[in-house]
Amino acid sequence: EVQLVESGGGLVQPGGSLRLSCVAAGFTFSSYWMHWVRQAPGKGLEWVSRVNSDGSRTTYADSVKGRFTISRDNAKNTLDLQMNSVRAEDTAVYYCATSGNSYFDLWGRGTLVTVSS
Amino acid sequence: EIVLTQSPATLSLSPGERATLSCRASQSVSSFLAWYQQKPGQAPRLLIYDASKRATGIPARFSGSGSGTDFTLTISSLEPEDFAVYYCQQRSSWWTFGQGTKVEIK
Numbered sequence: 358e359v360q361l362v363e364s365g366g367g368l369v370q371p372g373g374s375l376r377l378s379c380v381a382a383g384f385t386f387s388s389y390w391m392h393w394v395r396q397a398p399g400k401g402l403e404w405v406s407r408v409n410s411d412g413s414r415t416t417y418a419d420s421v422k423g424r425f426t427i428s429r430d431n432a433k434n435t436l437d438l439q440m441n442s443v444r445a446e447d448t449a450v451y452y453c454a455t456s457g458n459s460y461f462d463l464w465g466r467g468t469l470v471t472v473s474s
Numbered sequence: 475e476i477v478l479t480q481s482p483a484t485l486s487l488s489p490g491e492r493a494t495l496s497c498r499a500s501q502s503v504s505s506f507l508a509w510y511q512q513k514p515g516q517a518p519r520l521l522i523y524d525a526s527k528r529a530t531g532i533p534a535r536f537s538g539s540g541s542g543t544d545f546t547l548t549i550s551s552l553e554p555e556d557f558a559v560y561y562c563q564q565r566s567s568w569w570t571f572g573q574g575t576k577v578e579i580k
Binding site: 392401402403407416418458459461462464465466467 | 508510512518519520523529561563565568569571572
């Protein structure tokens with residue numbers, strides 16, 4: 358079955374760190390760019406970061422630049438997001454997604470990150 | 475950053491009616507625009523890409539049009555499962571989303 362499954366969410370204090378993971382199955386993971394997209398509670402969607410197919414190029418939204426790091430392991434079919442210096446406004450459901458046709462055509466179910474003291 | 479503005483914020487319609495959703499870009503995105511549907515507790519689902527192409531498995535009642543800065547998603551006859559929030563998204567310059575239009579049952 359073609360799927361993405363996120364994990365690693367939870368409660369973290371402001372200024373703390375958290376590492377999210379996404380495991381891919383059912384498709385050739387190494388062929389696709391991968392992204393993280395987030396959604397604050399009751400709000401819209403915000404693109405966070407992307408990594409190209411071999412992991413050599415990354416891009417970040419201004420809101421997370423310098424604090425978050427995206428990476429991938431094509432041997433393990435995994436995508437990670439290292440979140441450092443988190444803020445209350447980082448509270449959201451984080452989705453991993455592929456962009457096979459340059460749009461987000463496969464999504465995981467998401468993992469909730471709550472930043473609170 | 476390209477800003478996408480969706481209207482209306484909420485659309486109240488009955489099953490069987492036609493829904494017309496609008497998305498306006500702050501600058502031209504050519505045809506690099508997609509539409510997504512999101513139901514409560516679920517991830518978004520790609521409906522339309524490149525402004526007018528239906529994604530795999532999407533019913534023909536969903537159609538998209540437009541280019542440049544003005545785009546429309548039309549649902550020709552609303553089915554009960556179509557009541558949801560719809561987002562537009564551009565890929566012309568990185569990736570940004572509109573704020574969403576909620577299609578609710580009247």
